[in-house]
Amino acid sequence: MENNQKTIVIAALVENKPGVLHSVANMFRRRNFNIESITVGHTEQKGVARMTITVSGDEKTLEQVVKQMNKLIDVIKVGRLEPENIVSRELALIKVNAPDAKTRTDIINCVEVFRGHIIDVSPETLIIEITGTSDKIEAFLNLMKPYGIIEIARTGVTALARGLHSIRIEE
Amino acid sequence: MSATKMTGAKALLEALERQGVKHIFGILGGAILPVYDELCRHPKLRHILSRHEQCAAHAADGYARASGRPGVCFATSGPGATNLVTGIANAHMDSSPVIAITGQVPTNGSNSSYMIGRDAFQEADIIGITTPITKYNHQVRSAAEIPWAVNAAFYIATTGRPGPVLIDVPKNVQTDVAEVSFDGKIDLRGYRVAGPPHPLQIRKAVELLVEAERPIILAGGGVITANASDELLTVAELLLAPVATTFMGKGSFPEIHPLSLGNIGMHGNPLANKMLLEADVLLAVGTRFADRATGNLDSFCPEAKKIHIDIDAAEIGKNIEVDVPIVADAKQALSAIYERLIKQVKKKTDSPWLQRINEARKLLNPPEKAEDGKLKPKRLLQTLRKLLPESTIVTTEVGQNQMWAALYFKALKPRTFISSGGLGTMGFGFPAAIGAKTACPDRHVVDIAGDGSFIMTEQELACSVVEDIPVTVIVLNNGVLGMVAQWQRLFYKKRYMAVKLGRSPDFVKLAEAYGAQGFRVESIAEFEKAVKQALKSTVTTVIDVPINSEEDVEPMVPPGCGLGQQIGDY
Ligand SMILES: Cc1ncc(C[n+]2csc(CCOP(=O)(O)OP(=O)(O)O)c2C)c(N)n1
Numbered sequence: 001m002e003n004n005q006k007t008i009v010i011a012a013l014v015e016n017k018p019g020v021l022h023s024v025a026n027m028f029r030r031r032n033f034n035i036e037s038i039t040v041g042h043t044e045q046k047g048v049a050r051m052t053i054t055v056s057g058d059e060k061t062l063e064q065v066v067k068q069m070n071k072l073i074d075v076i077k078v079g080r081l082e083p084e085n086i087v088s089r090e091l092a093l094i095k096v097n098a099p100d101a102k103t104r105t106d107i108i109n110c111v112e113v114f115r116g117h118i119i120d121v122s123p124e125t126l127i128i129e130i131t132g133t134s135d136k137i138e139a140f141l142n143l144m145k146p147y148g149i150i151e152i153a154r155t156g157v158t159a160l161a162r163g164l165h166s167i168r169i170e171e
Numbered sequence: 172m173s174a175t176k177m178t179g180a181k182a183l184l185e186a187l188e189r190q191g192v193k194h195i196f197g198i199l200g201g202a203i204l205p206v207y208d209e210l211c212r213h214p215k216l217r218h219i220l221s222r223h224e225q226c227a228a229h230a231a232d233g234y235a236r237a238s239g240r241p242g243v244c245f246a247t248s249g250p251g252a253t254n255l256v257t258g259i260a261n262a263h264m265d266s267s268p269v270i271a272i273t274g275q276v277p278t279n280g281s282n283s284s285y286m287i288g289r290d291a292f293q294e295a296d297i298i299g300i301t302t303p304i305t306k307y308n309h310q311v312r313s314a315a316e317i318p319w320a321v322n323a324a325f326y327i328a329t330t331g332r333p334g335p336v337l338i339d340v341p342k343n344v345q346t347d348v349a350e351v352s353f354d355g356k357i358d359l360r361g362y363r364v365a366g367p368p369h370p371l372q373i374r375k376a377v378e379l380l381v382e383a384e385r386p387i388i389l390a391g392g393g394v395i396t397a398n399a400s401d402e403l404l405t406v407a408e409l410l411l412a413p414v415a416t417t418f419m420g421k422g423s424f425p426e427i428h429p430l431s432l433g434n435i436g437m438h439g440n441p442l443a444n445k446m447l448l449e450a451d452v453l454l455a456v457g458t459r460f461a462d463r464a465t466g467n468l469d470s471f472c473p474e475a476k477k478i479h480i481d482i483d484a485a486e487i488g489k490n491i492e493v494d495v496p497i498v499a500d501a502k503q504a505l506s507a508i509y510e511r512l513i514k515q516v517k518k519k520t521d522s523p524w525l526q527r528i529n530e531a532r533k534l535l536n537p538p539e540k541a542e543d544g545k546l547k548p549k550r551l552l553q554t555l556r557k558l559l560p561e562s563t564i565v566t567t568e569v570g571q572n573q574m575w576a577a578l579y580f581k582a583l584k585p586r587t588f589i590s591s592g593g594l595g596t597m598g599f600g601f602p603a604a605i606g607a608k609t610a611c612p613d614r615h616v617v618d619i620a621g622d623g624s625f626i627m628t629e630q631e632l633a634c635s636v637v638e639d640i641p642v643t644v645i646v647l648n649n650g651v652l653g654m655v656a657q658w659q660r661l662f663y664k665k666r667y668m669a670v671k672l673g674r675s676p677d678f679v680k681l682a683e684a685y686g687a688q689g690f691r692v693e694s695i696a697e698f699e700k701a702v703k704q705a706l707k708s709t710v711t712t713v714i715d716v717p718i719n720s721e722e723d724v725e726p727m728v729p730p731g732c733g734l735g736q737q738i739g740d741y
């Protein structure tokens with residue numbers, strides 16, 4: 001890996017119709033671009049979905065990613081979100097071993113510090129919901145490791161640019 | 172908006188007619204039968220029965236390249252659709268507007284006819300398969316949607332950087348009856364075609380060009396696509412700038428013009444390759460700086476400031492860093508450059524740079540090969556040029572035949588040299604010639620072929636004879652897969668493996684078996700006679716020209732080397 005690699009978030013507004021995710025994913029694979037995470041959801045506009053893609057590479061590659069995304073017909077608008085100017089969040093659900101009262105209290109303390117929630121309790125396990133930047137989630141996962149993580153589900157990063165800078169379709 | 176009740180099949184054919192389509196190349200099958208049944212009632216649409224769907228796509232491609240109008244091909248679902256794939260990929264690589272329409276197994280009909288996604292008979296996910304090799308593809312889900320799909324397909328295929336579009340039509344959508352309207356808006360909010368060039372960039376480009384002492388223009392296929400040859404000529408003559416072409420750009424500039432350098436590239440003209448090394452400003456128009464054109468990028472045009480005009484923004488900066496990027500249509504950009512230039516420079520008739528070029532032109536003249544009793548490709552192709560009218564359209568196959576044609580057959584006009592550049596598809600030339608002849612029935616069409624390539628699509632002789640689309644095929648018959656044999660000779664110590672074609676069919680008898688005419692020629696005089704007969708013929712002609720099997724295409728820039736490192740005689 002070259003050391004001029006960086007990671008950015010690309011937000012794309014796309015036609016909300018079958019095959020769009022396929023054509024985007026296909027383009028990334030075919031051009032050897034690296035997707036670290038991808039999330040897709042509806043937007044405030046009917047028929048428009050928003051993809052948030054975390055991608056890493058050198059500057060030339062990242063420029064190509066944006067241009068190649070723009071070339072796809074069903075991609076309406078593409079924006080590049082630089083890490084300095086965005087708020088980004090990821091949500092993780094984590095199932096950990098918690099067979100006794102002592103472990104439970106320890107875990108619950110950690111969860112409070114990280115402003116997470118316990119969303120399920122069984123005799124053997126807890127499920128924790130935690131939201132934050134990917135770094136925060138990594139840190140929390142490290143804390144949980146000693147207790148025994150049974151299962152993790154992460155949403156991947158989603159993000160918005162700060163202030164007035166927005167990626168939206170002008171009416 | 173007026174709407175009329177009709178079937179999806181009828182909507183499809185009407186929409187095509189409204190787009191001005193006159194010819195369709197294709198092969199039918201179960202999943203597209205309703206469309207073919209409807210075709211009985213559309214005498215204005217001529218259907219040409221190809222003998223393999225790959226050739227239907229190549230014919231549509233040749234039709235498009237020769238005429239500038241999109242070419243249309245039809246195939247049934249499953250194997251019909253997958254057979255199109257090579258043809259579609261070929262059109263995609265060379266930015267050719269091909270519209271492919273495929274039948275598909277039924278979708279969302281009554282329960283019993285619901286088949287899509289259930290591995291039905293002759294079901295293939297042609298949308299999934301062609302996503303990376305089309306500019307756009309779309310499966311229609313209702314008859315009412317068909318006019319939109321067709322209009323969008325034509326709009327996308329022909330605007331901006333052209334490319335193939337595939338429409339997949341499930342069988343029940345073909346038979347469904349709906350209220351159909353043809354004047355709906357296309358409305359593609361995610362698709363923007365580059366507008367006029369940015370004035371600031373034009374100014375910067377002109378500043379560089381005015382100061383340039385050793386300018387070179389590099390013209391790519393985009394110049395032909397944009398019909399910008401006239402603008403190219405005026406800019407070149409005003410600047411007294413020599414013009415090199417990429418392989419795809421061949422024909423964009425008359426190769427007999429004193430400013431023409433010929434092609435650059437792996438088998439480029441040594442003059443073009445050498446002069447690029449000395450240029451101080453490069454004006455590249457409508458080219459993607461393909462690896463076979465540039466050679467090793469580190470030593471590509473090292474001294475020059477680079478101006479790059481392309482309609483596809485993604486091509487700028489993709490392969491090569493440039494000083495002045497201009498995202499625009501080549502015709503508009505060249506006109507804008509000319510308008511500004513004419514105010515600042517006076518037309519010259521001579522320059523030290525031109526003198527340098529002319530000196531080099533003399534020095535780099537390759538020696539004539541010793542005669543060994545066999546016909547030489549160079550002489551054959553130069554003779555052919557003399558025999559063919561200027562308007563003749565030449566297609567090529569792939570391999571040595573193609574590179575010899577590029578080196579020695581001078582193209583004089585745009586859209587008269589048609590070849591598979593990006594994909595390098597053996598078997599392209601013959602069906603493409605049939606397509607070109609269909610588009611331009613009053614002109615001669617000649618396929619310069621290799622024996623290996625011709626065998627790949629030779630069955631289209633049936634199509635050309637039965638459908639009465641006469642073309643000429645000149646087989647440079649070396650008995651080998653010559654280009655790969657050349658690589659084995661040069662880079663694998665002559666360890667020939669799987670390149671001998673052995674006893675090829677007798678091409679004369681083969682032609683005759685199909686009802687075409689065939690000649691075998693052993694001398695230039697016989698060659699001339701055969702070509703003249705072919706030009707007079709109302710039936711397809713195959714001319715078999717035995718040549719030496721160990722002939723190399725020279726010179727050559729070995730893979731990985733810079734354009735300055737050509738090997739071989741020149
Ligand atoms: C469909 C396809 N298969 C394989 C190749 C690889 N290939 C490139 S040139 C060549 C030999 C072509 O032989 P022929 O048509 O006889 O032309 P020649 O080089 O002998 O003039 C081959 C096999 C190709 N370009 N296309």
Ligand SMILES: [Mg+2]
Binds near residue numbers: 621622647
């Ligand atoms: Mg051969």
